[in-house]
Amino acid sequence: MNIAISDQSLLRQAAAAAAGGQQYPAGTLYLVATPIGNLADLSLRAIHALGLVDALACEDTRQGGALLRHLGLHKPLITLHQHNEREASAGVLARLAAGERVAYASDAGTPAISDPGAVLVQAAVAAGYRVLPLPGPSSAAAALSVAGDTVAQGFAFVGFLPTKAGERRSALQAVLAVPLQSQVVFEAPHRIADLMALLAELAPSRSVTVCRELTKQFETVHTAPAGSLPAWLAADAQRLKGEFVLVLHAAEPVAVAADGLPAEVMRVLAPLVAELPLKQAVALAVQITGEPRNRLYDAALALKNAAGDEA
Template sequence: MNPSFQPALGAAQAAAGAQHYPAGALYVVATPIGNLADITLRALHLLGLVDAIACEDTRHTASLLQAYGLHRPLLALHQHNEAEAAVGVVERLQRGERIAYVSDAGTPGISDPGARLCAAVQAAGLRAIPLPGASSVTTLLSVAGLASTDSDAAFEFTGFLPTKGAARAQALRRLAQQPHACVLLEAPHRIQQLAKDLAELGERQVTLGRELTKQFEQLVTLRCDKLAGWLAADPVHGKGEFALVLHPLARAAASEDGPDAEALRVLKLLLAELPLKGAARLAAEITGASKNALYQAGLALKPAAD
């Protein structure tokens, strides 16, 4: 055990030991996304109390528990076996056991396994009890500087985009049309491609979090068309795990009237020969309409043009 966590176990017992932990229940436990100190006292107490811990990766969870000085039986439950493994968890709960579920990092069921397990537990008439904690989604949103007093506070959790083909193109078109904030996740080997795709959104702001809560954490807010340059400026910028918040459309862009009929006619003609970005630019020069408005209109027109 890491000696620095010895006092934490005593504090966990003092803070959470008197609380009620029903038998025959699944406990869905958030774990740190990088910094081991981001575990809650209730989670520490609960993980030492349960009969077993179902987890996404038994080796990873064993190391995590060892750091805290905890040792419990582990059950593998990941995206490839979640449906079958959930049956075994339900059977153990029906015998009155307490079972915890943890993913590799963060809150289970948020772009991690856990949702199917909870659905199976609830379908069996049993309880799934959440123990909140770390999440890359809320961690990044908390410092992205989004408004919190009106409709700008709305956000969508998008997660990982499809990796290629028509599904990715459709997801990117939808993303560009969303007026509110969107939270994305990306792996290091695909972050450059995502930055290239987001560049089409021009001056729209994006906040990127790299290696959140870890020693070399970086946070940056910049225009979408500047993100690829920021990544290329330093090889370190492209390493690690990434979360991104695509900021809401600027009010003017979100509320401006669409292009008139003549501008749309010109745009349609140009789309037959040019990529959307170039067509929108030329249509704006020819008609005097807003390039951003034409680009947004073109996102809806492009499938038909294709």
């Protein structure tokens, strides 16, 4: 999308009016969040800061250059990605030492969140330079906002799971075992079907919010039990395309009876106690549930006494 020169000037004027009152100290590294699919999501403060900086370090100079041209700006570009971050950071620090303002932008979203940037930040802080965030687009935050996970008491950012099958299964099992947290997982289109199949196998009843192509023209947001996701994905070939963010909802808390046993264990124990001698009922319950015998015996005895009182 190209903006006319007059429109670019008006945009930068609006950015200066909105964000120019804040200080932008020299010798500072600015982390700039960039759009994840919709250029209109670039903040006015980010536009103003990009106009002030002396250079832009970016994950891909083609992307960074296109962003600057969109705004009618021209800045020196520094390539800084995951394969050269330590070496390229030295060049950024040299500019900061000279009193320059330097911005860093990854290809899309917020730097250092499943993107390069963390090594640069660590190096800048260790060298005594200020690092200031210019917040904005984040696919993880966007996905969490539309997930509607009312059970969660916080969230964890997982990012991409391992690609090897065994490691992937183990990692997902560990993620699913974390209680009372939403888990944000990224996935590439060529692996999304395998991930959904694995989720359906390991946690079929767990709610999952699938976000595809967030902020773009054909974005999709779909929340459903994991067990239904493979069929949903297979129903439309378009659903296999694009970048994916999944929010694995927190598991519903397990109801616990007054004696500390989960309600589902009590549902197993109660009919056994009603139909069998106490010791036999407890022995069977131990085999079925795996709960400690002494806890089951106490619960069974309470059930038996309660039944006697009612009689």
